[in-house]
Amino acid sequence: MSSAIRLTNTLTRQLEPFEPMVPGRVGVYLCGPTVYDLAHLGNARSAVNFDMLHRLLRHDFGVANVAFVRNITDVDDKIIARALETGVSIADLTAGSTQDYLDDLEALCVLSVTNQPRATEYIDEMIAMIQTLIDKGHAYPADDGNVLFHVPSMPDYGQLSRRSQDDIIAGARVEVSSAKRDPSDFVLWKPQKPDEPDHATFDSPWGRGRPGWHIECSAMSKAILGEVFDIHAGGNDLIFPHHENEIAQSRCANETAHMARTWLHNGMLMVEGQKMSKSLGNFFTVRDLLGQGHRGETLRLSLLSGHYRAPLDFTQAKLTEAKNRLDGWYRVWDGVTPADKVPEAVLNAIRDDLNTPQAMAEIDTLRGQSDQLAAAAQFLGLLQLTPDQWFRGGGGAGEGAGTGGDAGLSPNDIDALIAERAEAKKARDFGRADAIRDQLTETGIVLEDGAGGTTWRRA
Ligand SMILES: [Zn+2]
Incomplete structure (x- = not known):
């Protein structure tokens, strides 16, 4: 049976029929959260949008035939910084944060995933993949203790993001290492810093340290889904450098033409027309909105009200x-x-x-x-x-x-619907305007259009 699903593949920029590699079985990897803080609306958007993919695949292929992996990044600079700053142990911080994340997703009616690998459980696999990259000439231990991926060793690096060489160098500049052979090289393993606790680091052939973020997803997806799998998903802010570098590591280590065959990315989330940021005061966590009395289903419907690939203005x-x-x-x-x-x-x-x-x-x-x-x-x-x-x-x-x-709608609800109906009329969307009037009539609200606008009363 052929699948009727079509998906826009970021790798090809095409809307393509989706066919799993193994007929009847599907493997999906979705980049999950770094657990040091409460999930914000952007995190929620990615989880909810791709929950729709999960639900569709389960419907069309059967629950037992879908492997849906969403990782937990529980080793990271931000986690160590937050633990040092608050005095909470890293173990307590990441465990508490993971539980908060799962509670929020449950409120948003997101299905449980089939696999939830934690980065710290796959350190051996990461070290093995880094060693393979060194052995195959794609990576090198630098003098400063970092192990770096050598980007020029991969002739077709950059296919996913299609960035210029200048952008690639600018993107790699955040990973400071004085010992890079090429300015675009990125970190696979970083050495323990003097202020970092021992329990946040691991032994490796290159000394004590911890993995870079990108190698985590390459190692965990391979361990659970294999060297090549069907779908890799995430927010479009992850296309570069995170996903580009995942592809470089996986393809070079495994010597494959692909990491995932289909790449899906959801669009940005804005709030009231602006980029969500703490400095603008429009930064919302899922917890904030639930605390204001909004139900999880209301948030979910809002997040699904736009197409997943388009920017979504949350208002x-x-x-x-x-x-x-x-x-x-x-x-x-x-x-x-x-x-x-x-x-x-x-x-x-x-x-x-x-x-x-x-x-x-x-x-x-x-x-x-x-x-x-x-x-x-x-x-x-x-x-x-x-x-x-x-x-x-x-x-x-x-x-x-x-x-x-x-008893029906609150006065605020009714006013909001009347305002929406006025907007619909202004936009000449009379179908929507009539539908709102019908909805109000059904609940016993009578509208009276007059020269001064629309008033209402209960029938
Ligand atoms: Zn990832």
């Missing part, structure tokens, strides 16, 4: 819209048994390069068929509560307080 208006949409779906569903099969139109939207906005538009048309709507929304990882739990609050999935109430 207050989008959150309100997501909550209203979920209110509408929960009201239509009303707890009947979901249909056995996910409606084809929704499946096909996801098979078409994970087109979640299209899938949601299809779900909106299922208002007359509550069992179909429930099956479709649950396939997207939504409608995970009962309608009663959703409207009355409680029942997990984000723990945020439900503000809907069983």
